[in-house]
Amino acid sequence: MTVDEIVGRVRARSMRLASGLPVSQPPLGSDFSLNGLVVAPQTWRAASVLVPLVHREDGVTVLLTQRTDDMPSHAGQIAFPGGRRQAEDVDAVATALRETEEEVGLDRSFVDVLGMVDHYRTGTSYEITPVVGIVTPGFTLKADPREVADVFEVPLDHFLDERNHRIDSRVWQGRERRYYAMPYGERYIWGATAGMLKNLHFILTAGE
Numbered sequence: 654m655t656v657d658e659i660v661g662r663v664r665a666r667s668m669r670l671a672s673g674l675p676v677s678q679p680p681l682g683s684d685f686s687l688n689g690l691v692v693a694p695q696t697w698r699a700a701s702v703l704v705p706l707v708h709r710e711d712g713v714t715v716l717l718t719q720r721t722d723d724m725p726s727h728a729g730q731i732a733f734p735g736g737r738r739q740a741e742d743v744d745a746v747a748t749a750l751r752e753t754e755e756e757v758g759l760d761r762s763f764v765d766v767l768g769m770v771d772h773y774r775t776g777t778s779y780e781i782t783p784v785v786g787i788v789t790p791g792f793t794l795k796a797d798p799r800e801v802a803d804v805f806e807v808p809l810d811h812f813l814d815e816r817n818h819r820i821d822s823r824v825w826q827g828r829e830r831r832y833y834a835m836p837y838g839e840r841y842i843w844g845a846t847a848g849m850l851k852n853l854h855f856i857l858t859a860g861e
Contacts, residue, residue: 654813654857656708656787660767663785666856667768677859679852683774684845687820687831697780701748702735704770704853705759707788707806714806715850716788717842718757721802731842733849734759735781745769745782757804758795763788770856773849783849807837812850813857 669676681687705716719731734753742748746769750761764786773781796804811817812835821834821843833851834843842850 654713654809656713659706659713659809659857660787662857663767663770666770667785670769670771677855679771679855681773681833681848681851682771684776684832684848685830686848687833696778697774698778699738699745699748699782700736700779701738701745701752701782701784702733702849703749703753703759703764704733704783704785704849705753705764705788706785706809707790709790709806713809715809715812716757716759716804716806717840717846718796718801719803719805719840721798721800730844730846731840732846733783737779746784749782749784756797756801758797759788759792763792765789771852773845773852775845781845781849783853785853805840807840807842811835811837813854815854818847818851818854 666676707714707716717731718734734756735749736752738745738748739751742751746766750764753759754761766784766786768785770783770785773783775781794804817835819834820831822829822831824830832844833847834841835847835850836842
């Protein structure tokens with residue numbers, strides 16, 4: 654898939670969502686979509702992530718982080734850079750760019766924001782707004798060692814190939830829970846991150 658195709662599809666989706674026009678629903682709206690469970694807390698905590706698509710000469714890659722093993726939540730898991738919205742953030746884009754700079758040192762001047770896509774709700778009561786951006790190479794990263802153990806890139810084509818999508822399960826809080834996983838080599842990409850990548854696959858391949 655070319656960068657122009659990615660830009661066109663993501664911007665079209667973002668504009669339709671922002672305008673309130675009807676859109677085809679993506680596969681997953683929350684962690685529990687595969688389990689037939691309804692999660693309805695009184696309030697959702699707003700968070701944003703940047704979905705950084707790096708425009709490399711040999712193809713587009715997705716930049717991801719691996720959280721440190723001593724994080725209080727989601728320790729050791731693979732994630733997009735991002736976090737909870739703060740009072741000073743004017744919108745979801747501001748949150749995603751600020752958190753990305755803090756976590757991995759990616760300066761926002763290298764990011765061409767394409768738009769915000771479908772919200773993703775987690776079992777921990779977060780409503781995440783994925784912000785998709787095209788990243789120009791030439792950046793320098795400096796990961797925050799308190800939060801990020803590693804930063805790496807995976808070819809976007811890996812996530813666009815449904816043969817790499819699978820449904821795994823594990824017991825959590827006394828019951829079996831199912832979730833998407835998209836392993837890449839020794840990297841186990843699963844949970845909310847894989848769920849948002851599943852939605853991105855839908856946006857880039859299904860169209861409106």
